[in-house]
Amino acid sequence: MxxxxxxxxxxxxxxxxxxxxxxxxxxxxxxxxxxxxxxxxxxxxxxxxxxxxxxxxxxxxxxxxxxxxxxxxxxxxxxxxxxxxxxxxxxxxxxxxxxxxxxxxxxxxxxxxxxxxxxxxxxxxxxxxxxxxxxxxxxxxxxxxxxxxxxLPPLDRQQSAVEALADVDARIRSLRQMADRLEALRPAMFGELMGGTRCT
Missing domain, CATH: 3.90.220.20 (DNA methylase specificity domains)
Incomplete structure (x- = not known):
């Protein structure tokens, strides 16, 4: 359309x-x-x-x-x-x-x-x-x-577009937060995999 x-x-x-x-x-x-x-x-x-x-x-x-x-x-x-x-x-x-x-x-x-x-x-x-x-x-x-x-679509179609984009933005934020948490966990996981080995 x-x-x-x-x-x-x-x-x-x-x-x-x-x-x-x-x-x-x-x-x-x-x-x-x-x-x-x-x-x-x-x-x-x-x-x-x-x-x-x-x-x-x-x-x-x-x-x-x-x-x-x-x-x-x-x-x-x-x-x-x-x-x-x-x-x-x-x-x-x-x-x-x-x-x-x-x-x-x-x-x-x-x-x-x-x-x-x-x-x-x-x-x-x-x-x-x-x-x-x-x-x-x-x-x-x-x-x-x-x-x-x-x-310029009608106002109802504008609203539908805005709501759909808001859903996408919310998913992007959620995925970014998950990626940040995994990034923060990575050093600790590596430490455990190394059996707590300390480098001097």
Missing amino acids: TWDQVPLRSICEVTAGPSGSLLESLHDSPDGVPVISPSDLTDHHTVDTRRIRRVPQGEAERLSRFALREGDLLTVRQGALGRLALIGPEQVTWFYGSSCLRIRPRSELVLPTYLVSYLSYPPVQRALLGQSIPGTVPSLNSAMLNELPVT
């Missing part, structure tokens, strides 16, 4: 991050509002908060249009293109840096979880990276992302 293809702009709002001048007061202290940078986006489409930087609480109002909502997506627009994350409830009202683009799905048309899977699908990643602006630091802009074709 063939589904409709629509430009991303018809199902999402894409907003570039604030200019560097608006983030001059970024700091590493635990006070203030977190600002997500490309290095905070993980391979599992989540946000790593261990090295997150912040802006003072007093600057939140002037940055308010860059505040994140649950279900937003962030993608890198300069440097490590292709990295993206789905914003969860923990990151609501946080901001994002100048090297990111915010993708805000229209929930009546597309599920954020489906869109994450679609945008991380290797053929789509290749198409997206293929239209990046070449240079010392490759980059994308809002106009390019807005025109990206998105295959």
